[in-house]
C-alpha cells in the first residue's frame with residue numbers, strides 16, 4: 001500500500017487506476033483551461049501569517065454549515081458520473097462523508113440514484129439539482145429527494161448550457177463507456193476498475209433512467225445537457241423550485257457581487273461562490289479572488305460558502321479566513337475515490353483535516369471560527385483593480 005501524504009499522491013494513483021476517459025472528465029476545464037488552472041494558482045498567491053508563542057492545545061475544527069454540525073467546514077461537492085470513477089462511487093463517497101461527519105452532495109447526474117444512496121447511508125445527505133425543461137421531472141426528483149430525507153437542496157445556477165471541454169468530445173465520454181478499440185486498450189491496464197464495474201448493476205444515470213420521459217441518448221451527458229437543461233432558468237423559476245422544495249436551499253455558482261446581492265435578497269440559506277471548478281466560463285477569474293468582495297457585500301445576510309480550486313487544508317483555511325462559512329471539495333475527493341474507493345475518500349478527508357488543523361495551529365489559532373483576514377497576507381489588487 002503506497003504511503004499517501006497529500007492529495008497529489010491520490011491524484012497520481014487515480015490516474016493509474018481509472019480509465020482515461022473518466023480521469024480526463026474530472027481533470028479538465030473548459031476551452032483553454034485558464035480558469036481551471038487559475039483556481040489553484042490563485043490560492044498559492046495568498047500567504048499565511050505565521051504566529052508563535054500561542055497556546056495551541058485544544059484545537060477545534062468542528063463547526064456548522066446551514067445549521068448542520070460538521071467535523072470540519074468541508075463538504076463533498078456534487079460530481080456527475082461519480083459512479084464511473086469507481087463502481088457504486090456515490091454510495092462509497094456518501095458513506096465516507098457520513099463516517100467522517102461532513103455533508104455529501106449527490107448530483108442530479110449521478111450513477112447511483114437518490115434512493116440507492118439513501119438505502120446505503122443512515123444520515124441525511126444533500127441533493128444537487130440541475131433544472132430541466134421538463135417541470136414534471138423536476139417536481140418528481142424534488143419529491144424523491146424529500147422522500148429520501150435529503151436535508152438541503154443545492155441548486156446549481158452556472159450550468160444551463162455546457163462549457164466545452166475538448167477532451168470529453170475527443171474521448172467520446174459516455175456512461176457506460178462505449179467499447180471502442182482505444183477504450184478497450186486502455187481498460188486492459190485498468191483491470192481493477194473493470195472488475196468492480198462488472199460487479200455492479202449501477203452503470204447509467206440512476207436519477208434519470210426510468211424517471212424522465214422521452215429522453216434520447218441517455219449515455220451521453222453532453223447530448224442530454226443540450227436536450228434537457230433549461231436555458232430559461234431565471235429568478236422566477238428559482239422561486240418556483242424553492243416553494244416546491246420547502247427546505248434549506250443553497251444556490252451554487254455565484255461569482256459576481258451583483259448576483260450575490262440578488263441571491264441574498266431572494267432569501268437563500270446559503271450561496272456557493274464557485275465557477276464550477278473552471279468547467280464553465282473559461283476566462284472567469286479564479287473563484288478565490290471573488291470570495292472577499294462577495295462576503296463584504298452579503299456576508300451579513302446570507303451564509304457564504306466556497307468551492308473551486310481547493311486541494312489542501314491550507315486552501316480551506318484561506319477560504320475560511322476570507323469569510324466563507326463552509327467549503328466544498330470536488331476533484332480532491334474524486335482523486336481519492338478513483339485511487340482507493342471509499343477508503344480513498346476517507347483518506348482525502350483525513351489529509352485535508354490534518355493540514356487544516358496543523359496549519360491553524362501554526363497560524364496561532366485554535367478554532368476555525370476565529371480564522372479571519374488577520375491570518376492572511378494578500379497581494380495588493382488581488383480582488384480588485386479590475387476595470
Ligand SMILES: Cc1cc2nc3c(=O)[nH]c(=O)nc-3n(C[C@H](O)[C@H](O)[C@H](O)COP(=O)(O)O)c2cc1C
Nearest residue numbers: 026077078079080107156276277308309329330331
Ligand atoms: C468531474 C466533475 C463533475 C461535476 N459535476 C457536477 C454536477 O453534476 N453538479 C454540480 O453542481 N457541479 C458539478 N461539478 C462541480 C463541482 O460541484 C464543484 O463546483 C467543483 O468541482 C469545485 O472545484 P474543485 O474540483 O477544484 O474542487 C463537477 C465537477 C467535476 C470535477
